[in-house]
Amino acid sequence: MNRKEDTEPIIDHLFRHQFGKMVSILCRIFGLEHLETIEDAIQDTFIKASASWREGIPDNPEAWLTTAAKNRTIDLFRKLKSEKERSKYVQSGASTIAFSELFLDHEIADSQLRMIFTACHPALDPRDQIAFALKTIAGFSQKEIAAALLFKNETIKKRLSRARASIKKEDMAFEIPQGVDLKKRRIRVLEVLYLLFNEGFHSTKKDMIVRQELCGEAMRLCKMLVDHPKICDSETQALFALMCFHSARLDSKIDDFNEIIDLRLQDRSKWYFPLIVAGNSMMIKATMSGVYSPYHYEAAIASEHLMAKKFENTNWKKILFWYEKLQAISPSPFNLLNMAVVNLQRNKPELAKAIMERVKPQELGQRNYLYYGCMAQYYKAIKDYKQALSCYDQALSTVQNDSERKYLEKKRNKIQLLME
């Protein structure tokens, strides 16, 4: 084997991404019903690599892993043959692609897309879909999924095995649906990617690395959809643009102590410009059809924030306009809450109050502290500090997340200072 003397470090997450690729390719060859065997076989390949690369990393680590996976596939193939359990793929004869062609880049991408669509199959419990996607497409271990989604290891284990069982039970085909089915399934695929992204972007319980990885995976997968001419539509492009805009300010959102930084106080020079550029050019493509989805409006809102050099320059009127559009096609109490906040920023507390009257705190579920936090801001704006304080107390009595609690406490203390 060729060894590199002055070796560059291996690409971050090479193993993880390679895992996702290999699972997809092998599922295409042997069928989804062999998923578990396939995952074990790939795990073996990595164990082998991690021992044999100790003294030096091969010139082309990716190619090394691919070859090892291919060989392992052939082993599997023999094993299955001897069990007289030929896969459908093998039986389909003339229409099959040559084995080695499956390892070409575009075929690998195709296999991975099949896996994404499989993870979002309606027969899978929506709660299982994300865990399954993280495992089979993104190459996260059970433990890593548990840490990323903030569930117990046991819960993730159950979800994964439930997903596998449903796949077997349904005898699911490993394919990208077509026509109307593609449209329907794509909606769910985008939803799952959106959830995955938000899991990284919004939860403050996780450390920065986990957050970046979740956002990064969601973006990587979304990019694969964008790059596929038959799958990509304007909604997919808008979601990708939205992810770019949000990620651009991921670093500035949280301080060194994992506490939320108010948008007002964020260091705007930390925003990552190349992602803003990528988001903008994707947004141009996304708006060409003239049909707008909720992702379009969310992206528009995010980009308005990015356009302001300083917080004071924020075009709140424009943001409110986008929120109204969003609310019209996808009504949610959270939109109303945001619209109220925007009106408070515009020094129009009476408009904020009117919007807040349309929100019932119980509609917000576990996040009803946001309602009380917003009401507190309203009372602060009209200088009714006593009411503001009591709203903050109510918010603090329901908030669960530590950094959000700290954030609210800070705000509450400020009110108390104003009262003295």
Next chain:
Amino acid sequence: MKKFMLIFLGADYQKEGLSPDEMQARMGKWFAWNQKMQEAGVVVDGHALESETVRQVSGPDRTVTDRAGSEIKELVGGYYIVKAEDLDGAMKIAEDFPDYDLGGTVEIRQVMVFEQ
């Protein structure tokens, strides 16, 4: 300079359920350790050993036992032969062994030299 063999025991990556990312990180540590030793010019030889095929031959009848699939803990996973001033020097080298946290052990043995 004396020669020492560092023998690695234990640390079963499979059993630990390491994720692809974790395995990559671990490999990076092995690699860094090897680099460090190479730069210091102390490595004489070293290899990782296969554990898929392990065969033991023992006794006057040359009884063959297939030990593939045995507990990794009982198997030698690899070795290095390094040059060091004394046992303490070899121990210093072994400090960077990456798998202590997974229950791995390094056995340090001086290579015997026969007086001519």
